[in-house]
Amino acid sequence: MEGNIGFLGAGAMGEALIRGLVQSRQVPPERILVYDIRRERLQELEQTYGLQAMTGREELVRKADIIILAVKPQNVKEALGGLQVGKEKLVISIIAGVTLARLASYLGEVPVVRVVPNTPALVGEGMTALAANKFVRPEALEKAMAIFCSVGRVMVLPEEQLNAVTGLSGSGPAYIYMLIEALADGGVRQGLTRPVALELAAQTVLGAARMVLATGEHPGVLKDKVTSPAGTTIAGLAVLEDRGMRGAIIRAVEAATLRAESLSKE
Ligand SMILES: NC(=O)C1=CN([C@@H]2O[C@H](COP(=O)(O)OP(=O)(O)OC[C@H]3O[C@@H](n4cnc5c(N)ncnc54)[C@H](OP(=O)(O)O)[C@@H]3O)[C@@H](O)[C@H]2O)C=CC1
Numbered sequence: 001m002e003g004n005i006g007f008l009g010a011g012a013m014g015e016a017l018i019r020g021l022v023q024s025r026q027v028p029p030e031r032i033l034v035y036d037i038r039r040e041r042l043q044e045l046e047q048t049y050g051l052q053a054m055t056g057r058e059e060l061v062r063k064a065d066i067i068i069l070a071v072k073p074q075n076v077k078e079a080l081g082g083l084q085v086g087k088e089k090l091v092i093s094i095i096a097g098v099t100l101a102r103l104a105s106y107l108g109e110v111p112v113v114r115v116v117p118n119t120p121a122l123v124g125e126g127m128t129a130l131a132a133n134k135f136v137r138p139e140a141l142e143k144a145m146a147i148f149c150s151v152g153r154v155m156v157l158p159e160e161q162l163n164a165v166t167g168l169s170g171s172g173p174a175y176i177y178m179l180i181e182a183l184a185d186g187g188v189r190q191g192l193t194r195p196v197a198l199e200l201a202a203q204t205v206l207g208a209a210r211m212v213l214a215t216g217e218h219p220g221v222l223k224d225k226v227t228s229p230a231g232t233t234i235a236g237l238a239v240l241e242d243r244g245m246r247g248a249i250i251r252a253v254e255a256a257t258l259r260a261e262s263l264s265k266e
């Protein structure tokens with residue numbers, strides 16, 4: 001990948017992308033530039049990855065060809081207010097809920113791609129959806145896609161769908177960690193040691209996800225193949241139906257999507 005990639009803000013998600021990019025070997029660390037308001041954070045990232053720490057957002061914007069906005073939605077105004085970004089640059093925003101229109105109100109008529117990544121990018125298993133504004137040329141969209149392809153899967157979607165994506169795959173890893181933790185607790189409750197229970201739980205989630213993606217079969221069909229008549233699985237599934245697992249997850253995605261919508265207005 002050509003050019004310098006700059007991160008404005010580098011917390012949990014910024015670092016997941018940085019680590020994923022460095023590990024993918026698509027971008028040498030010296031071409032990753034970072035500015036974060038927290039000095040100690042910058043030093044930590046510089047030491048860990050050998051990237052270049054910037055003295056301020058102006059230096060970052062001057063030296064980077066692609067600028068990834070990775071501050072919290074609540075910090076958008078202070079991070080972008082009065083910032084001059086040339087039309088030859090490509091801006092990529094990972095800020096949840098913040099629309100292309102709102103970004104344009106700070107940045108003007110520059111190419112911006114709005115992206116919803118997730119933290120498994122850190123291990124090359126990210127899921128990213130993106131939407132571009134009208135100033136993004138096809139080659140620039142390709143570049144944005146290449147960045148996120150190097151850390152996982154990518155899809156281009158209409159911007160109106162990105163809040164729902166945030167509620168599903170953006171926040172989704174947290175739901176799944178909770179599921180893994182609960183599965184492991186269940187195993188511990190039945191007498192397994194914690195490390196054994198955690199490994200069983202995590203590999204089971206990974207295996208099930210791989211089955212869905214690799215076979216293309218409906219998850220209901222795959223579920224039926226696990227479920228023997230009068231067997232163990234149906235005994236477990238009946239409890240999950242009783243306790244409303246599906247409804248709880250549907251409502252979780254709904255609540256997170258609504259929260260993404262409201263973040264744009266903060
Ligand atoms: N975490 C995730 O899984 C995902 C996050 N996102 C989005 O990514 C963005 C970053 O999230 P996340 O990494 O979790 O958040 P973090 O709070 O971990 O990271 C943001 C970083 O930006 C710093 N910062 C704040 N203001 C400024 C500023 N004006 N200039 C430069 N740096 C600044 C923060 O410092 P300080 O802590 O002092 O404020 C912090 O170090 C958010 O907008 C979020 O919605 C999207 C998808 C998934």
Ligand SMILES: O=C(O)[C@@H]1CCC=N1
Nearest residue numbers: 096166167170171172
């Ligand atoms: O919790 C959040 O707001 C961010 C956006 C998606 C995942 N983390």
